[in-house]
Amino acid sequence: xxxxxxxxxxxxxxxxxxxxxxxxxxxxxxxxxxxxxxxxxxxxxxxxxxxxxxxxxxxxxxxxxxxxxxxxxxxxxxxxx
Amino acid sequence: xxxxxxxxxxxxxxxxxxxxxxxxxxxxxxxxxxxxxxxxxxxxxxxxxxxxxxxxxxxxxxxxxxxxxxxxxxxxxxxxxxxxxxxxxxxxxxxxxxxxxxxxxxxxxxxxxxxxxxxxxxxxxxxxxxxxxxxxxxxxxxxxxxxxxxxxxxxxxxxxxxxxxxxxxxxxxxxxxxxxxxxxxxxxxxxxxxxxxxxxxxxxxxxxxxxxxxxxxxxxxxxxxxxxxxxxxxxxxxxxxxxxxxxxxxxxxxxxxxxxxxxxxxxxxxxxxxxxxxxxxxxxxxxxxxxxxxxxxxxxxxxxxxxxxxxxxxxxxxxxxxxxxxxxxxxxxxxxxxxxxxxxxxxxxxxxxxxxxxxxxxxxxxxxxxxxxxxxxxxxxxxxxxxxxxxxxxxxxxxxxxxxxxxxxxxxxxxxxxxxxxxxxxxxxxxxxxxxxxxxxxxxxxxxxxxxxxxxxxxxxxxxxxxxxxxxxxxxxxxxxxxxxxxxxxxxxxxxxxxxxxxxxxxxxxxxxxxxxxxxxxxxxxxxxxxxxxxxxxxxxxxxxxxxxxxxxxxxxxxxxxxxxxxxxxxxxxxxxxxxxxxxxxxxxxxxxxxxxxxxxxxxxxxxxxxxxxxxxxxxxxxxxx
Numbered sequence: 001x002x003x004x005x006x007x008x009x010x011x012x013x014x015x016x017x018x019x020x021x022x023x024x025x026x027x028x029x030x031x032x033x034x035x036x037x038x039x040x041x042x043x044x045x046x047x048x049x050x051x052x053x054x055x056x057x058x059x060x061x062x063x064x065x066x067x068x069x070x071x072x073x074x075x076x077x078x079x080x081x
Numbered sequence: 082x083x084x085x086x087x088x089x090x091x092x093x094x095x096x097x098x099x100x101x102x103x104x105x106x107x108x109x110x111x112x113x114x115x116x117x118x119x120x121x122x123x124x125x126x127x128x129x130x131x132x133x134x135x136x137x138x139x140x141x142x143x144x145x146x147x148x149x150x151x152x153x154x155x156x157x158x159x160x161x162x163x164x165x166x167x168x169x170x171x172x173x174x175x176x177x178x179x180x181x182x183x184x185x186x187x188x189x190x191x192x193x194x195x196x197x198x199x200x201x202x203x204x205x206x207x208x209x210x211x212x213x214x215x216x217x218x219x220x221x222x223x224x225x226x227x228x229x230x231x232x233x234x235x236x237x238x239x240x241x242x243x244x245x246x247x248x249x250x251x252x253x254x255x256x257x258x259x260x261x262x263x264x265x266x267x268x269x270x271x272x273x274x275x276x277x278x279x280x281x282x283x284x285x286x287x288x289x290x291x292x293x294x295x296x297x298x299x300x301x302x303x304x305x306x307x308x309x310x311x312x313x314x315x316x317x318x319x320x321x322x323x324x325x326x327x328x329x330x331x332x333x334x335x336x337x338x339x340x341x342x343x344x345x346x347x348x349x350x351x352x353x354x355x356x357x358x359x360x361x362x363x364x365x366x367x368x369x370x371x372x373x374x375x376x377x378x379x380x381x382x383x384x385x386x387x388x389x390x391x392x393x394x395x396x397x398x399x400x401x402x403x404x405x406x407x408x409x410x411x412x413x414x415x416x417x418x419x420x421x422x423x424x425x426x427x428x429x430x431x432x433x434x435x436x437x438x439x440x441x442x443x444x445x446x447x448x449x450x451x452x453x454x455x456x457x458x459x460x461x462x463x464x465x466x467x468x469x470x471x472x473x474x475x476x477x478x479x480x481x482x483x484x485x486x487x488x489x490x491x492x493x494x495x496x497x498x499x500x501x502x503x504x505x506x507x508x509x510x511x512x513x514x515x516x517x518x519x520x521x522x523x524x525x526x527x528x529x530x531x532x533x534x535x536x537x538x539x540x541x542x543x544x545x546x547x548x549x550x551x552x553x554x555x556x557x558x559x560x561x562x563x564x565x566x567x568x569x570x571x572x573x574x575x576x577x578x579x580x581x582x583x584x585x586x587x588x589x590x591x592x593x594x595x596x597x598x599x600x601x602x603x604x605x606x607x608x609x610x611x612x613x614x615x616x617x618x619x620x621x622x623x624x625x626x627x628x629x630x631x632x633x634x635x636x637x638x639x640x641x642x643x644x645x646x647x648x649x650x651x652x653x654x655x656x657x658x659x660x661x662x663x664x665x666x667x668x669x670x671x672x673x674x675x676x677x678x679x680x681x682x683x684x685x686x687x688x689x690x691x692x693x694x695x696x697x698x699x700x701x702x703x704x705x706x707x
Contacts (some may be wrong), residue, residue, distance in 0.1 A: 044122070047317065048122070059319065059500055062320065
């Protein structure tokens with residue numbers, strides 16, 4: 001699995017989650033760009049990423065996330081890809 | 082992840098959701114069947130968004146109960162549980178509006194008559210107080226701990242009274258056992274420990290809640306079954322103050338909604354039980370009384386017995402039992418009357434239906450005879466095709482997935498929550514016998530259900546071959562084992578069957594049936610012999626009863642006629658030789674369009690089919706060689 005694959009899977013997951021089939025996200029996207037991506041949704045999305053990819057993040061790792069790209073990199077690091 | 086394992090997994094869930102929402106008018110039946118599948122929290126949140134948009138103006142029509150308005154209030158984050166409450170309602174063909182109070186403001190909201198909570202005008206109130214909030218105060222002695230519990234209970238009572246005065250259904254969640262032990266096994270010796278005091282509080286809640294007419298949402302059994310780690314994630318507590326982790330939200334929502342559904346009279350009243358491979362192992366019609374698996378000393382036999390014990394205990398608290406089995410009635414009753422290990426007796430069953438009609442028709446008949454709605458039936462059947470048929474034909478019937486192993490059956494039914502009961506009365510305890518008497522008085526008219534659509538959806542394929550060495554042992558097994566769907570009950574050993582392979586005067590067919598649930602394996606065997614010029618006689622025709630009612634007989638005849646015609650046959654002779662077990666096929670040839678030639682005094686009959694006039698029989702099965 002490459003970083004692009006993980007990004008694709010993440011975007012797919014978020015499109016489903018927000019029920020926005022046309023949601024456009026790239027590595028530079030942030031939560032601010034998505035109206036419904038509030039703090040509650042963020043917690044659930046991170047839990048969803050953990051479930052989807054079978055990984056678990058530490059609190060400090062989650063707090064350091066700034067963009068979708070950071071999240072992709074974190075998944076890659078956790079999975080040792 | 083906690084799975085809703087009593088609900089069916091739907092492989093193309095996402096595609097179905099897309100389809101259900103894109104149809105011109107909102108497809109509520111499709112959407113609620115997606116809610117009634119085994120889904121996780123991501124799917125739950127997604128479906129909730131879709132339902133919210135689709136029915137933004139007004140709730141769907143055809144609901145099973147009036148809209149419920151649930152106010153949720155408590156001390157920690159609760160908003161992540163709201164979608165699961167709404168989806169658990171949809172799962173039951175109900176609609177829930179949910180109001181989640183401000184974080185930690187439960188006291189103010191309940192006290193203030195003008196609060197948003199009261200303005201929401203709820204019909205039900207869920208109070209969820211988290212353990213750290215309840216036991217935030219530092220306790221210094223056993224006396225202080227006891228005093229704290231008493232104070233907590235008084236405060237709860239005061240809150241409940243506010244809501245009960247307005248006629249609300251009040252549900253109070255027990256405290257989750259998330260506090261660390263200080264001494265372990267000897268926690269009780271630290272009289273002031275919060276973990277120990279929490280256990281005391283939970284125990285004391287029960288009597289106070291009962292006295293106040295409040296339902297407890299007791300999380301302990303679910304947490305014990307699933308494990309606390311699946312219900313509470315310390316990371317999510319610290320990050321988001323979710324005491325119930327979002328991953329457990331679907332399970333939590335279902336636990337709450339089963340209480341609300343039970344109060345609305347939406348729980349199952351009647352357990353409808355299949356017999357073969359459900360109440361016992363094996364097929365009574367084929368294996369006989371001595372051959373079925375039931376009773377002590379055999380793992381599978383004990384598992385089937387455990388289901389019987391569970392069903393019997395349910396009748397003692399007011400659940401009605403019915404039987405719905407594809408069997409000759411005499412065969413189906415035999416174990417009830419004669420098997421020494423049967424726990425359930427004929428007198429436990431209020432309505433006993435054993436015949437060869439489709440089960441949707443039979444469930445309607447059971448409901449009619451018992452004078453209850455089909456939406457109060459809980460249907461227990463090991464056969465996934467029967468379960469799918471009922472879910473499709475009667476979506477209001479509760480149909481748990483049972484798993485592959487009889488040892489799972491009891492837990493799956495119990496976990497479904499479809500038997501949730503609130504108040505139990507003396508009436509409950511004698512209800513089963515009342516219903517039995519009623520059923521005997523009433524004779525219901527059998528309805529005919531349109532089964533064509535279901536059969537088409539099975540996308541059945543019949544693979545046929547003449548006898549060969551590969552299939553030899555399975556053919557021999559079927560020829561020597563099948564009793565019920567067996568026209569002549571002629572037995573042949575492997576050597577005799579092998580001799581038929583190269584015999585030019587024998588037409589033979591071994592048939593497999595595949596459907597959307599998988600490969601049913603070899604399900605039918607036919608042998609015909611060319612007797613005189615232009616004539617063939619069907620020596621053997623047998624079929625597994627598992628695939629009854631699917632049109633497999635018609636497909637088999639079409640294949641046999643094809644082969645016979647290729648050999649120049651113009652006249653096909655069929656015989657029915659009665660046995661103790663094969664009454665169900667007495668009219669087999671008549672149903673397929675054969676003409677009666679003669680009827681013997683022993684009940685046998687001989688039939689003829691004119692192949693020069695034959696047109697293939699309609700059926701929903703595609704036939705291929707292979």
